[in-house]
Amino acid sequence: MRERLSVYYLLSSSSSLTSPIWLSSVFGNVDLGAQGYQMAGRIRLDAVISTIVTVHQHEIPALLHSSSCFFFILSAYFVVLPLRDEGAISLGLSKLPGLFVGSLLLTLIAAPLSTFIFSLPNLSKSKALVIIHRFFSLSLVLCFLLWRASPTESNSKDAVEAASGLIKDPKFGVDGANPATGWDNHGWFYISVRVGFFLWVALLNLVAMSSTWARIIDVMDSESGARLFGFVGAGATLGQLFGSVFAAATAWMGPYLLLFAALLMEFAAQASKGITNDISQSSEELSPLRGTDNDHQRERKQEATSPKVGSPKVASPKSPISTTRPQLWAILDGMRLILASPYLLLVSLFLWLGAVISSFFYFQKVNIIATTIKSSIGRRRLFAQINSFVAVFILIGQLTLTGRILTVAGVTVAISASPFVALGNLVAIAIWPTWVTVAVSETLRKVTTYVVTRPGRELLFTVVSQDEKYKAKVCIDVIVQRLGDAAAAGLFEVLTIALGGQTSTASLYALPVCLIWIVTAFFLGRRQEQLAKPQELWKSNLNPTDMKDHKAE
Numbered sequence: 271m272r273e274r275l276s277v278y279y280l281l282s283s284s285s286s287l288t289s290p291i292w293l294s295s296v297f298g299n300v301d302l303g304a305q306g307y308q309m310a311g312r313i314r315l316d317a318v319i320s321t322i323v324t325v326h327q328h329e330i331p332a333l334l335h336s337s338s339c340f341f342f343i344l345s346a347y348f349v350v351l352p353l354r355d356e357g358a359i360s361l362g363l364s365k366l367p368g369l370f371v372g373s374l375l376l377t378l379i380a381a382p383l384s385t386f387i388f389s390l391p392n393l394s395k396s397k398a399l400v401i402i403h404r405f406f407s408l409s410l411v412l413c414f415l416l417w418r419a420s421p422t423e424s425n426s427k428d429a430v431e432a433a434s435g436l437i438k439d440p441k442f443g444v445d446g447a448n449p450a451t452g453w454d455n456h457g458w459f460y461i462s463v464r465v466g467f468f469l470w471v472a473l474l475n476l477v478a479m480s481s482t483w484a485r486i487i488d489v490m491d492s493e494s495g496a497r498l499f500g501f502v503g504a505g506a507t508l509g510q511l512f513g514s515v516f517a518a519a520t521a522w523m524g525p526y527l528l529l530f531a532a533l534l535m536e537f538a539a540q541a542s543k544g545i546t547n548d549i550s551q552s553s554e555e556l557s558p559l560r561g562t563d564n565d566h567q568r569e570r571k572q573e574a575t576s577p578k579v580g581s582p583k584v585a586s587p588k589s590p591i592s593t594t595r596p597q598l599w600a601i602l603d604g605m606r607l608i609l610a611s612p613y614l615l616l617v618s619l620f621l622w623l624g625a626v627i628s629s630f631f632y633f634q635k636v637n638i639i640a641t642t643i644k645s646s647i648g649r650r651r652l653f654a655q656i657n658s659f660v661a662v663f664i665l666i667g668q669l670t671l672t673g674r675i676l677t678v679a680g681v682t683v684a685i686s687a688s689p690f691v692a693l694g695n696l697v698a699i700a701i702w703p704t705w706v707t708v709a710v711s712e713t714l715r716k717v718t719t720y721v722v723t724r725p726g727r728e729l730l731f732t733v734v735s736q737d738e739k740y741k742a743k744v745c746i747d748v749i750v751q752r753l754g755d756a757a758a759a760g761l762f763e764v765l766t767i768a769l770g771g772q773t774s775t776a777s778l779y780a781l782p783v784c785l786i787w788i789v790t791a792f793f794l795g796r797r798q799e800q801l802a803k804p805q806e807l808w809k810s811n812l813n814p815t816d817m818k819d820h821k822a823e
Contacts, residue, residue, distance in 0.1 A: 333498055335544030336486050337505030342538035343403075343482065344506045346531040347475045348513025350410070353417075353527060354471045357464035369465065370629070370759045373472045374752035381748040384477050385604040385741040388484070399485050399542045406474045407535035413467055414528035420463040473748075478538070479506075480747035485545050487731045488739050499725035500672025507665045507720065514658065604745035607738050613801070614742050616794050617730055618750045620685065623787035625754020626761070627692050630780045631715065633762045634699055635708050638774070642705045656709050660716045667721035675722055676729065681802075682795025684726025689788040691718045696777040696784060703774040730794065733801035 358369060387398045486502065517527060608614045676684055695711040731743050765776045 329498065332489060332545050333501060335541050336482075336502045339403075339482055339538050339541040339545065340479075340502060340506035341509040341512070342534045342541060343475075343478050344509030345513040345516070346410075346509075346534035346538070347471070348510050349517050349527050349531045349534065350471055351513075352517050352521065353525065354468050358468050361461065361464055369468050370752075370755045372465065373469050374756045376469045376473055377476070377748050377752040380473055380477060381745050382604060384481060384748075385744050388481075388744070389603060389737075389741060395485060395488065396543060396546065399481055399545070400539045402481050403478060403535055403539035403542060406478055407532045407539065409470065409474075410528050410532035410535065413470065414525055414532070416463050417467065417525040417528065419459075421457060421460050476748045476751060477744070478535075480744050482538075482542065482545075483728055483747070484731075484739050484743045485542065487728055487743075488736060489545060490732060497673050497677060499676065499728055500668045500721075503672065503720060503725055504665055504668040507661055507668060511658070511661050511665070514661075603737075604741035604743075605749075607742040608745060611734075611738065611742070613797060614734070614738060614746065616790065616797065618746050620787070620790045620794050621727070621746055621750050622754045622757075623783060623790060624688065625751045626758045627689075627696075627780060627784055627787060628715075629755045629758030630762060630777070630783075631692070631695065631699075631711070633758065634777050635712065638699070638703050638708050639705050642703075656712050660713050663713065663717045664720045667717060668725075672721055672725050676725060680795070681726050681729050681798050682792060684722045685730070685795050686788060686791040687718050687726075688715070688723035689784060689791050691715060693781065693784045693788070696780055700775050700777045726795075730798050733798060 358365070384402060387393070387401060388395060390398065393401075490498065516530075520527065523530075608618055691714050695715055698707050698711055731739055734742070761780075762776065765779055769776060
């Protein structure tokens with residue numbers, strides 16, 4: 271069997287040798303039937319992937335599962351996103367900053383629970399990820415039942431129009447901004463369902479994405495991540511395209527889209543099962559930062575003598591997962607790890623500053639478009655056109671540029687790209703507050719973020735322990751993100767009042783924050799590169815026999 275597998279890997283390097291008849295002649299005079307055709311298809315698929323991204327043979331299965339998992343997660347998110355926004359509009363646009371604060375409070379409760387699931391000693395990381403995705407799948411079914419049970423129309427037609435910004439009336443204020451709009455014209459159940467759904471969808475996106483990235487970076491190191499993160503991100507971009515197009519084409523389905531999104535999250539759970547350590551050598555074993563050579567030898571010996579195939583590896587002293595018990599205090603273990611690590615604190619500062627700038631740009635963007643484009647349909651059409659236009663460039667960039675940029679330019683350049691682009695965007699919006707400026711700025715911001723900076727940001731976690739990947743990372747990605755959103759909402763509210771509602775130049779006040787973000791990105795990138803060097807040096811000293819020993823669980 272091993273000889274046949276070796277022949278298979280040899281054949282995969284030549285796309286011309288994919289005939290089941292040829293394979294049958296290699297493996298013997300036997301009729302391979304469907305199995306032969308399946309193997310031929312697999313070789314063709316591997317050959318196609320190899321032309322798109324620099325990938326080793328043993329990395330392809332987990333690479334495909336990682337990309338597929340993100341495809342299903344983003345598809346589910348963008349399928350329900352219009353329904354979420356519709357519910358938020360019916361409550362009044364002035365309630366949006368309050369919803370951001372509510373999202374922060376929910377995150378403070380939910381994020382530690384997800385880290386608690388990953389800390390359970392008798393539950394593998396792969397199964398924990400499946401549980402998280404399946405939980406969100408079932409929660410979407412519950413949201414569907416609640417949405418169907420709630421009223422579909424407001425008690426006052428004028429209130430709905432004002433809340434949607436379709437009419438201007440003194441009693442509602444400009445564009446329906448009166449705080450009484452929505453809350454006083456809807457029943458408590460209607461309000462509860464819409465608010466709860468808005469908060470829950472935001473939480474689903476953050477927790478599901480962060481947990482999946484935590485699993486991926488656990489089975490990759492800095493070198494493989496630099497090559498493959500672009501392809502993984504391309505799956506997410508394809509999911510965004512598919513979800514957006516599907517939601518637009520089936521808008522008549524209304525809340526029934528929640529059931530389709532639930533099915534997509536179940537597909538994500540199934541795809542996550544294939545994200546295994548076959549993709550590269552375990553980071554716990556790869557990095558000398560985790561312990562001494564004796565630690566590695568002891569881990570390998572314990573893994574070899576483990577009575578259970580696929581059982582969790584014994585973690586390093588810095589990552590004592592195997593000895594951790596699900597105590598109550600373990601729920602906040604992620605925050606403890608962040609506070610104990612200067613490197614993770616610097617990562618948290620980088621993400622917080624990025625969230626502040628991103629959310630501040632979001633509020634400025636909405637304000638400019640609301641004042642320059644009066645038609646609600648026109649605004650929705652513009653947002654849809656921008657999203658579709660941006661997604662195409664992101665997809666092309668992720669498939670062709672991400673791996674090359676990360677490999678050649680490095681992490682420092684990657685994570686510093688977005689702060690520099692944001693600085694230019696803030697100045698441009700202050701000088702030319704038009705929808706054209708918003709469209710161009712949004713395109714540059716998203717392409718830079720998802721093609722360069724986001725993959726580079728995930729590489730920051732390839733040099734930390736396994737505990738920090740699963741516990742601290744989720745807290746950083748989710749809680750710190752929401753803290754930045756809340757800070758931006760508060761800052762924009764203060765500036766709106768101080769400037770008398772003239773927010774066209776408000777972006778200039780965010781420039782100092784952007785400059786601090788640039789400096790933080792530079793020092794953080796240099797620190798990551800320093801931590802990655804001994805890891806790469808240790809890996810380069812492995813001989814082929816050691817490489818086999820240090821493969822999958």
